[in-house]
Amino acid sequence: MTDIIKKRIEEDIPGYYKQKRGMTQKETIIFNKKIIRLKKESERIKIELSDKTDIELNLELLLSDDYDDEYNTELDLDLLSDGCDDKYDIDPTITRKEFEEECEKRGIYEEFINKIKQVTQKKGYKRGNVQLVILNGGTCKMPRIREEVAKLFDIQTFSDKKFNPLNAVVKRAAYLAYLKQENRISPEVIYDIVPTPIGIELEGEKFEILIEDGETLPTKGITKRYYTTYDNQTTIQFNVYKGFGKYVNSPEMEYITTLHIDGIPNGKAGEQIIDFTIKVNQNGMMELSASVVGSDVKGDLIVSIDLSKESDEITKLIKHFQTFY
Known part of the structure; x- marks a missing residue:
C-alpha cells in the first residue's frame, strides 16, 4: 500500500519520498516524518478497504507543512518537488482493486x-x-x-x-x-511449538531438516541412519542448526550444538552405520543421541534451546507498534 500511495503522490510531486544525500538534520527530520505519516496512512487505507471498495487519501495529513514544532520546521513543497507548480492534481481515491492487484503482483x-x-x-x-x-x-x-x-x-x-x-x-x-x-x-x-526447523549439517554445508517448524512439543523422536564416509573413520560429529536456510552458512541459520561420537570400529567407507536420534521435550530441552549399529559405541547430549522469536524480529515488532500505536 505504501508503494501505491508513493506512486500516486510522486506523479505530481517527483522525488517527494526520495531521500537525498547530505541531508541536514532538519531535512532528515522532515523526511522521517513524511515516511511515518505515509505508513500510518497506508495502515488506515488497508483497514478501511476491507469494508469499502474505495477510500480517499488524507492529503492534508500527507502533505502537511507542520512537521516538527521542536525545530520550527516547515516543508517547502517547491524545493521537494524540484520546481513543480503549487497546484497539484493528485487523485485521492485508492480502490480495493488497486490494492488487490498489488498484492497479487507481489x-x-x-x-x-x-x-x-x-x-x-x-x-x-x-x-x-x-x-x-x-x-x-x-x-x-x-x-x-x-x-x-x-x-x-x-x-x-x-x-x-x-x-x-x-x-x-x-x-x-x-x-x-x-x-x-x-x-x-x-x-x-496450551501447546508450545517449534518456530524454526531444526536439523544437522551434511557434506557441503547442506542443511538437512529433521524437525519441521510448527511441530508441537514434545516432538516425536526422529531417527536417521548415516554411514562412515572414508576408510577407518573412528569419529563422527553431528552439528545441529536451526533456521530456514538450505545451507548452514546462510545468514538466517543459527548453530545450536555438536554431538561427538568417538571409537567407531575400523572399516571401509560406508561399512559402519550410525543411528542419530533427535527430539525436543515439553520443556524445550533438545535430546540428542547416536549409536554405532552392532557395537557398544554411543553418545548422548541434552541441551536447552531458545524457542522464542529472534531478537531482531522482536525489535521489528516493537518499532511497528511504536510507529502506529
Whole structure:
C-alpha cells in the first residue's frame, strides 16, 4: 500500500519520498516524518478497504507543512518537488482493486494460501473435513483472503462474526494466562511449538531438516541412519542448526550444538552405520543421541534451546507498534 500511495503522490510531486544525500538534520527530520505519516496512512487505507471498495487519501495529513514544532520546521513543497507548480492534481481515491492487484503482483495471496496448506497438510486436515474456521488478525478481514480460505476449505461462513478478529488472540491468551495463574487449567491445553526447523549439517554445508517448524512439543523422536564416509573413520560429529536456510552458512541459520561420537570400529567407507536420534521435550530441552549399529559405541547430549522469536524480529515488532500505536 505504501508503494501505491508513493506512486500516486510522486506523479505530481517527483522525488517527494526520495531521500537525498547530505541531508541536514532538519531535512532528515522532515523526511522521517513524511515516511511515518505515509505508513500510518497506508495502515488506515488497508483497514478501511476491507469494508469499502474505495477510500480517499488524507492529503492534508500527507502533505502537511507542520512537521516538527521542536525545530520550527516547515516543508517547502517547491524545493521537494524540484520546481513543480503549487497546484497539484493528485487523485485521492485508492480502490480495493488497486490494492488487490498489488498484492497479487507481489505473490502475497499465493504465499498466504500456501502457508495454510502447509500447516493443514502437516496436521492431516483435508478439504471437506473442516467444519469451522476462525479468522484472526487484520489480514483476515481482506475480502480476497476470505474468498481464498472459503475455496480452500469448501465453506462459506466463518466464526469471527461472533468476536472481534483483531483482538481475539490476545484476549484468549490473557484468559488462558489468568486460568493458569489460578491453577484452573491443565498444562496440556496450551501447546508450545517449534518456530524454526531444526536439523544437522551434511557434506557441503547442506542443511538437512529433521524437525519441521510448527511441530508441537514434545516432538516425536526422529531417527536417521548415516554411514562412515572414508576408510577407518573412528569419529563422527553431528552439528545441529536451526533456521530456514538450505545451507548452514546462510545468514538466517543459527548453530545450536555438536554431538561427538568417538571409537567407531575400523572399516571401509560406508561399512559402519550410525543411528542419530533427535527430539525436543515439553520443556524445550533438545535430546540428542547416536549409536554405532552392532557395537557398544554411543553418545548422548541434552541441551536447552531458545524457542522464542529472534531478537531482531522482536525489535521489528516493537518499532511497528511504536510507529502506529
